[in-house]
């Protein structure tokens with residue numbers, strides 16, 4: 152078994168901390184077989200950078216990994232560097248298993264079965280459930296990693312179930328994406344600053360904990376003289392490099408932007424020509440922001456009035472762009488509106504699709520989602536978006552705007568759907584109940600289904616103990632699918648064979664499709680053929696040729712970059728000038744939101760109040776460079792050496808008030824649950840009145856048990872991870 156030494160890994164991590172390229176991480180092997188070079192893509196975070204990995208192998212043993220230099224994204228971080236530990240973790244699932252004890256038993260009595268038995272049992276249950284309750288009662292779910300989505304989409308479509316949900320439709324970045332769709336008419340989460348960017352907004356994201364290339368690009372822009380405005384409650388590294396750091400109270404972003412917009416309007420800083428020609432609803436918004444004087448905005452947000460004015464004036468010195476890669480802005484009960492408000496800042500100045508501004512890049516035709524190999528022809532997008540099919544979705548009544556904008560079902564009412572008999576069977580890939588508030592309710596729902604299975608890397612008791620069958624999924628080094636996609640650049644893989652009887656997640660979905668439908672719809676179960684099919688949608692696209700070209704990155708045709716495409720009709724689907732909103736313009740007022748009964752303007756709404764007992768606002772889901780907020784990290788022990796359990800940040804003033812010191816063990820409670828145990832780090836990274844944490848820790852450290860399941864954003868259905876009041880006290 153290949154092993155990395157801790158010294159070698161940490162050496163590379165410290166090299167990363169100094170922002171130099173990654174060095175080799177050498178593993179050891181005793182195998183006396185020929186050495187060869189393989190290529191893979193990292194899936195160890197949800198940032199979707201798909202960083203390229205080059206590895207050396209002897210036989211089927213990977214002995215070292217390093218950054219794949221030809222790949223446009225090759226800055227492996229500590230999480231990526233420790234993926235070999237995950238690959239060769241002795242706890243991996245390597246064989247299909249079925250339970251032999253009744254659901255609810257402490258010991259499910261797992262026994263190994265053949266793939267043949269597993270597939271036959273699953274397929275028989277799928278068909279019987281479909282016959283008895285209808286296809287939509289079979290839920291398909293793609294959790295983490297996100298990569299098998301295209302194959303699962305296809306399986307659900309040909310099975311005729313519209314109940315397809317993902318980790319993103321439960322709680323990820325799609326709440327922000329809705330804000331982008333409402334304002335811009337399409338997803339657009341900004342970009343790193345270009346050479347022409349004069350002012351850059353970092354919106355509520357700790358870019359230091361995001362992929363290294365992004366942080367590097369922002370630092371380089373700063374060195375070129377680009378000014379940085381960071382809007383983030385926390386004083387992260389991204390806040391410390393800012394020229395102006397605005398630290399609003401959690402969830403008050405829409406009020407802060409209203410205050411900034413008022414300054415810009417009053418001082419005549421806005422781009423009136425652009426607004427008149429290319430936007431909709433500005434007069435309504437100008438009226439709305441009128442009461443948000445700097446002083447009133449200070450009262451709501453806690454940001455000093457003078458800083459609000461300073462930031463507004465600085466932003467007007469653009470062109471400017473922004474990065475809104477974060478989930479956090481949308482993880483509260485007014486999340487989509489807070490996001491929409493922040494996204495109005497570039498619109499007010501007309502920094503749209505101009506040099507140095509917010510680019511509206513055109514991807515290669517058809518590709519709509521980074522890295523997953525998702526193409527309309529693969530996912531059968533027309534079917535998903537046809538009115539008759541959409542009409543059947545279970546989230547239509549509760550979340551009409553989400554339902555209108557997204558083709559993935561929101562799964563957050565799963566416990567209620569199971570209780571009401573609407574869902575009878577669950578087909579999961581990468582299923583983790585701990586992405587939900589009050590995860591035990593989701594585990595209970597799985598228990599109450601007629602049949603449930605999941606494909607996963609590891610057995611996770613909370614999520615899997617009530618499954619009927621668990622399938623071993625191959626890891627990133629063992630998969631052909633999907634390819635990495637970076638604009639016109641395509642990175643295909645050259646993998647090792649899966650360990651044990653693990654199979655690619657794409658293969659599992661495709662092989663099941665061959666059984667419950669027709670092999671010709673599922674590339675005879677072969678993920679390589681599926682990838683080749685997708686690449687053949689493009690002139691010159693060919694999986695096998697692209698693999699022969701390795702380590703070089705291959706290209707597919709993509710539109711030439713151009714600016715101001717809204718003038719030339721190159722943004723709208725119908726070829727007319729403008730944008731893909733209902734108004735055809737950039738929306739201050741969204742007719743689409745109003746159509747479904749939501750506020751047309753991105754209005755401010757106060758959060759759930761703090762109380763005397765629960766007097767701290769809880770931020771649940773922060774990032775660190777070695778922690779992706781929701782991922783279970785215990786499979787990569789090097790990461791555990793960097794941090795071995797839940798640590799929360801508490802401001803020194805709050806710590807002193809409570810007699811809490813650095814390193815103390817504390818108990819956290821909320822009106823909805825607890826206690827949760829954590830170690831305290833006393834730090835000014837959080838202001839007074841705030842406690843931050845990462846979710847993804849389990850058992851008595853599981854912060855999801857503190858969350859209010861019922862307090863969600865009514866537009867996205869997303870849980871309010873960044874809203875709940877908590878108390879904290881030193882553990883006796």
Ligand code: SF4
Nearest residue numbers: 193196202228230231
């Ligand atoms: S940022 Fe790190 S974890 Fe994410 S894909 Fe890149 S190497 Fe992997």
